[in-house]
Amino acid sequence: MQTGLKAFFVHFFVVVFFVITALAYFNPVLQGKVIEQSDIIQYTGMAKEQNDFRKRSGEEPYWTNSAYGGMPTFQLGAYYPHDYVKKLDRLIRFLPRPADYLFLYFIGFYILLCCLKIDYRLAIVGALAFGFSTYLIIIFGAGHNAKAHAIGYLPMVLGGIVLVFRKKYLWGFVLTAVAMALEIVANHYQMTYYFMLLVLILGVAYLVDAIRKKKLKHYFISVGILLAAVFLGIAANATSLMATKEYADWSTRGKSEITINYDGSPKENTDGLSKEYITLWSYGIAESMNLFVPRLFGGGSLEDLGENSKVYDFLIDKGITRSQSLDFTKNLQLYWGEQPGTSGPAYIGAIIFFLFILALILVKGRAKWWLLGGTIMSLVLSWGKNFSVLTNFMIDYFPLYDKFRAVSSIQVILELCVPILAILGLSVLFNEYVSKDKKDQSAKNLVFYRSRYWGLIIIG
Numbered sequence: 001m002q003t004g005l006k007a008f009f010v011h012f013f014v015v016v017f018f019v020i021t022a023l024a025y026f027n028p029v030l031q032g033k034v035i036e037q038s039d040i041i042q043y044t045g046m047a048k049e050q051n052d053f054r055k056r057s058g059e060e061p062y063w064t065n066s067a068y069g070g071m072p073t074f075q076l077g078a079y080y081p082h083d084y085v086k087k088l089d090r091l092i093r094f095l096p097r098p099a100d101y102l103f104l105y106f107i108g109f110y111i112l113l114c115c116l117k118i119d120y121r122l123a124i125v126g127a128l129a130f131g132f133s134t135y136l137i138i139i140f141g142a143g144h145n146a147k148a149h150a151i152g153y154l155p156m157v158l159g160g161i162v163l164v165f166r167k168k169y170l171w172g173f174v175l176t177a178v179a180m181a182l183e184i185v186a187n188h189y190q191m192t193y194y195f196m197l198l199v200l201i202l203g204v205a206y207l208v209d210a211i212r213k214k215k216l217k218h219y220f221i222s223v224g225i226l227l228a229a230v231f232l233g234i235a236a237n238a239t240s241l242m243a244t245k246e247y248a249d250w251s252t253r254g255k256s257e258i259t260i261n262y263d264g265s266p267k268e269n270t271d272g273l274s275k276e277y278i279t280l281w282s283y284g285i286a287e288s289m290n291l292f293v294p295r296l297f298g299g300g301s302l303e304d305l306g307e308n309s310k311v312y313d314f315l316i317d318k319g320i321t322r323s324q325s326l327d328f329t330k331n332l333q334l335y336w337g338e339q340p341g342t343s344g345p346a347y348i349g350a351i352i353f354f355l356f357i358l359a360l361i362l363v364k365g366r367a368k369w370w371l372l373g374g375t376i377m378s379l380v381l382s383w384g385k386n387f388s389v390l391t392n393f394m395i396d397y398f399p400l401y402d403k404f405r406a407v408s409s410i411q412v413i414l415e416l417c418v419p420i421l422a423i424l425g426l427s428v429l430f431n432e433y434v435s436k437d438k439k440d441q442s443a444k445n446l447v448f449y450r451s452r453y454w455g456l457i458i459i460g
Contacts, residue, residue, distance in 0.1 A: 010120055018106040018127070022099040029096040037143030047076045054079075062243075074243040075187070085181045085236050092182070093149075098140045104152030105131035108159075112420070115159035115166075115175075116367075118427050126423035130155070133415045134294075135346040142343055150188035151412055154195050157183055158416075160229065161199065164222045165206055173229045180233025184241065190404040191412060198374040198413050205370035248403075273402055275385075275395055281406040282384025282391075283346075284338035290345035291414070292353035299334035301341035338386065339408060346411055348418055356418045359425025371421040378413035 023030060049066040050073045053059070060079050063072055072078075080086075092107075093100035109130040113123035130136070139148055160176030183192055203223070210219035234241065260266055287297050305311055306329060307322075315325040335342055356375075360368065384391050384407040394401045 011114075014110060014120060014124060015107065017124070018103055018110070019095065021128070022095060022103040022106065025102060026096075026099040029099055035098055035140060037141065037145070040143040040145065043076070043143070047073075050076060050078075072243070072247050074240070074247045078240075078243070080239045080243075083185075083239070085185045088178075089182055089185050097145070098148070101140070101145070101148040101152055102131055102137075104149070105136060108152050108155040109419070111175075112155035112159040112162070113423060115162045116420075116424065118423060119430075122423050122427055122430070125426075126419050129349060129352050129419045129422070130416070133346075133348050133419070134344060135348075135411065135415060138300075138343040146186060146188040147191055147409070147412075149186035150183060150191035151416075153179055153183040153186055154191065154412075154416060157195065158198075161202065161226060164225050164229075165219075167218065167222075169221075169225055173225050176226055176229035177232040180230050181236040184233060184237040187240070189244075190409065193400060193404065194378075194410045194413055197377060197410075198370075198417070201373040201377060202370040205366045205373065209366040273405055275392065275402075278395060278402060278405050279384035279388075279391060279407055281339050281408045282386050283382040283408040283411065285383055285386050287337045287339075288379060288383075290337075291348050291411075292350050294345055294347040295334075297335065297337040297345065300344045301333060301335045302331045303334050305329040305332055346415070348415055352419055352422050355422035355425055359421045359428070362425045362428045363421065367424060368421065371417045371424075374417040375414050375421075378410050378417070382408045382411045382414075384408065 026035075028035075046064070046067040049064045050061045053061045061073060062078055063070065064076060067076065093104060095103050106127040110120075110123050110127040113126050114120065118126070136148065136151060156179035157176060160172050160174075160179050163172030163175060166172070183195075186192075206222075207219060210216050284297070289296050307326060309329055311332070312325050312329050315328060316322070320328075360372065380387055380390055381394065391407065
């Protein structure tokens with residue numbers, strides 16, 4: 001890692017690069033255009049009454065009649081006094097939406113890789129690989145802004161945890177506390193919950209390593225520091241958390257007074273969501289190949305193929321008029337997987353997946369095991385009802401697991417772990433070149449090794 005003034009300028013220009021990249025990718029925002037998001041359109045309608053009241057009276061309403069039969073505004077953008085974490089969040093996300101979330105993906109993952117002592121050039125590559133992961137982009141189309149918001153801060157929290165275990169206690173504490181506060185203010189507790197499952201796996205991996213190396217004192221000091229940091233992050237959001245808890249008890253996630261189903265049969269679960277509802281969006285086992293083979297199970301549920309498509313050409317050849325052909329190709333069902341619907345495959349990239357597999361060979365130590373463990377956990381839990389033995393166990397016995405639906409979204413953990421391990425593998429590979437060079441290995445052999453590995457990467 002770079003140090004001193006040089007490090008400052010390196011990181012500064014990296015941030016500038018991420019800003020430019022995010023704006024270039026979503027360049028219509030520079031023309032004042034706004035992405036059409038179905039969920040946000042609905043939210044705008046539900047939140048109109050509270051926004052109008054706020055502008056008219058200067059006071060904050062905590063109830064609205066514009067949503068359902070009336071409900072608290074706790075999940076509709078309610079403002080809370082002295083919410084300084086929210087102000088910091090807005091300062092970080094200074095770009096127009098959705099470029100702000102893409103920038104957050106980049107900078108969060110870059111910070112994490114720097115905490116892992118990865119060279120800044122490889123950290124840039126990793127940040128781009130993470131930020132442009134297909135699922136993290138397609139959720140913008142549906143308007144899952146809170147989900148994108150929460151995902152963006154997950155790498156920062158992980159970076160703080162890594163720093164603490166690296167004995168950078170002060171900076172690790174600060175980063176974990178601040179990032180955790182920002183993660184909670186993003187207000188998508190499902191993503192935070194899934195991330196905590198990854199942290200449990202990380203904790204077990206570090207504990208086993210501490211036992212083997214007889215460093216239990218350092219391990220428990222680190223855990224204590226992290227618990228204090230997490231507590232501080234939670235405390236900074238105490239107002240919104242307590243309000244959400246009060247609301248959740250009266251929502252579908254709370255205890256129900258209804259004890260029978262519509263057909264008269266006894267209701268199996270009256271506390272939390274039903275298993276059927278939780279697992280409605282379950283990723284198909286074979287569909288998991290979409291992660292590295294794009295469109296293996298088609299594309300999105302509804303896609304506009306337009307006139308630059310084989311379908312359009314076929315219709316024209318059959319004598320169908322241009323307008324009718326365009327109407328037909330506008331909303332085509334291209335997905336044939338097991339989920340009720342999707343905006344597109346959760347593709348992480350064939351090259352990134354190949355580097356991940358390569359890293360399983362090259363990377364040694366605890367990092368490989370908790371990243372591999374997190375990847376496997378994320379994948380099998382995303383199968384939901386298609387792997388009911390594990391899913392039912394989690395719903396029945398694991399605290400709070402039955403409070404969240406669409407289990408396929410746990411794949412965000414996989415989409416975090418895979419590029420981390422892939423970049424760690426590249427780092428080991430390049431450090432190997434350096435060490436061999438220091439041993440005065442001939443330039444001819446060095447070129448051979450580089451050609452061999454780059455050849456494998458290109459083939460991948």
